[in-house]
Amino acid sequence: MDLALCTGAQSCWNRKGPSPNCSHKVGKLSKMSWYDLKSKVQYSINKLESLQKENEVKQKKVAFSAGLLENGLGHSGPVGIPKTLVYKRVFSNIGSAYDSNTGIFTAPLKGAYFFRFYAHCHSGNRMAVSLSKNDQPQCSVFSWKPVTNGNASNGIVLTLEAGDQIYTQLWENTWVYDDDHRYTSFSGFLIFPL
Known part of the structure; x- marks a missing residue:
């Protein structure tokens, strides 16, 4: 110039x-x-x-992990209708996307996310849990009246838009157990934004 x-x-x-x-x-x-x-x-x-x-x-970081009960031991269910499981014992909630009052993870941004959940039941009880995205089941676990304790887990990678909601739901007439060993838990994290 x-x-x-x-x-x-x-x-x-x-x-x-x-x-x-x-x-x-x-x-x-x-x-x-x-x-x-x-x-x-x-x-x-x-x-x-x-x-x-x-x-x-x-650079947004999103990850959470939570156990079903805050402390002690107990079970959730059986219930007459499907019930959203509310995981009270939050181990980590980076990005604050998991709400321990509702049991719902809300995606803060569009991206690829990984989720895993574990469920446990005692012998003779039915356990069935589904992971849902915006009221649509994506994957499930079950243990139908095991002779000994029943354990199951599942994981999934989902493409989410900002605002999409992920949660686990107990099927009707089934139940899950948890105690200080955290047998029943729910975790997820952002793999990468899209």
Whole structure:
């Protein structure tokens, strides 16, 4: 820009001094340069802010893990209708996407997520649990009246949109058991944003 200003200014001068419209030409060139510079700076600021926001989304960390009972021992169920399991003992909740009051994980951003859940029951009891996405079952586990204790687990990778909800649900007329060993648990994390 300085070079253009000098080149423009040189054409205004001759041996006798500045030409009559020299001040006008230099002023016009300076104004154009100022507006061009201002425009380029504003564009750069906007681009930088956009990249910073994009980087924040890409660097968002989301992970949680929770056990069914806060402490002690007990079971959930049997119930007459499917029941969302609310995992009270939160081991980790990075990104605060899991709600220990509802048992629901809400995706904070679009991405690929991994979920795993474990369920346990004592002998002679039926246990069946499904993992659901927005009220649609995705995968399940069951143990139908085992002779000894029953354990089951399942895991899944899901593509989620921001706001999608994931939770586990106890089937009707079944139950799960938990104690301080955390036999029944639910975990998930963001693999990468999309």
